[in-house]
Amino acid sequence: MADSSDEFDPESPEEREVAGEAAGDRTDFLSLMGHAYRGELGRTTAWRTRIDRTTNWAVVLTASLLTWAFSGDSRPHYILLLGVVMVTVFLGIETRRYRVYDIWRSRVRILEENVFANVLDSEGVEQSNWRELLSDDLREPAVKTPIVEAASRRLQRVYFALLSVLLGAWLVRLTVFTGTPAGLIETAAVGRVPGLVVSVAVGLYYTAVVVLTFWPHNRQAKGELQSQPDAEEWR
Template identity: 40%
Template sequence: MDVTPKDVPTALIHLYRGELGRMTMYRTRLDTTTNWAVGTSAALTTFALGQERAPHFVFLLAVFLDLIFLWMEIRRFRFYELVRMRVRLLEVGFYAVVMGKPPREGWEDALWKSLETPRSPIGRLQAASVRLRRNYLWLFGAVYLGWLVKLSFGHKGIVDNAAVGILPGAVVFCISLVLMVGLAILASIYKLPEEE
């Protein structure tokens, strides 16, 4: 296939439109996952706090489900960042020239490398950090707050009421605390370049 210099702008415009469409699709998929996490947490919290006989470990189920949604969102966010990087490369390279500005050096090579061997520009831990900070840490905090409220209604102390089956309340409480602190630390370790 012969590509003439006149074909290049048309091809780049179509690539830009296609990548922009993919970026929008991945953004929608991210929002859908977050909405499911929020809806599930809200439903389980409402059930657990609204029913006196509902066990407190319903909140632990909510935390488990939110961890699954977070895992799904990490994968989706990495794909989103890959497509967003391509869109940005086209904007700072091709469209910079269209607007009479100097293009960013090396944008064509970076774009080709991304198309030839697609790899997300961020790792799993980095994606987890970003999604936790933006959405999930707040969601986990709300679920844990609801859990503490439910535990405070029991006949014993909060820690003793946290018992699940043969696990003593202190063990369940410590595991939950370690998980929340670990998630908070993970949320703080990485920022996207535009957040710095």
């Protein structure tokens, strides 16, 4: 029996460029696109699950802290501020995961828009150079969503509500000890840190969160459900 290794030379031009032959054959090309779509969709689903897992942690932590903080008069108010810090950490983790998730989702969307949508209704492709875009991204994968936009989108979806609930509960918790404005600021003290310093820091933090959540910016992430379609092409 002949050794099959003698019949295959991976260094030969024909073997190196074997995939290039599919570019000129419609049947082979569409078959490869189907496999590519399933592969990218699997990656997208895996990273979507990781994002959901972080969100679940943040929701459970928030619910647990609220329950514990209001279960007795002796509970310290700053436990809710610690909750704000932890939720902010989860926001940072989820922002990073969202940016990686968007790499795979962008590829899925470009295939859906330019291949599958055109099969169902052949009005033309969304991007005339979609094959070049996908080829470049496969050769040199890159994060496409800026970190500020990623953080803003996760705040809009989940974390702005969680942080608002925690900070609102913190204010309510302070009123358990005093009902006057002056007393409210004094009660906000944490150890040797004056209540005024704590209140100003919390106010500045929440202002930054509001600005980051609602600040208008040009959308660069592609494929997420939205109320109005974005005309800007994926880059």
